[in-house]
Amino acid sequence: MLVGRVSRRRFLTDISLYWLTATAASSARLHREPARGHTPYSVPVGAAVLANDITQSVRTPAERPYDIRHWSEFDRGGHFAAMEVPELLTADIRDFFHSLVGETAEPRRPR
Secondary structure, eight states: OOOOOOOOOHHHHHHHHHHTTTTTHHEEEEEEEEGGGGGOSSSSSEEEEEEEOOOOOOOHHHHSSSSSEEEEEEEETTTTTTHSSSHHHHHHHHHHHHHHHHHOHHHOOOO
């Protein structure tokens, strides 16, 4: 759950936009198709498991349909990580993409 970082109005606005644009249905489909026998996805995947998310991912079943290249588990944050812990999510996304291109330099931090 959000802990004082985001107003109720902002939270509900973001959820409404997500739901009303049908993105929710498209996102749900991605998790259903592999279970129905569709071809596993071959694109590299990065996963961030946040302590307060609605569901908790387990790596072993996630590796069946996805090419997991980056897996992180955090002790804070939830389903709306971009609003709750933006600095944590940003650093993790950068780490994922740096690992794909083989960069060894430290990730750049926002100014």
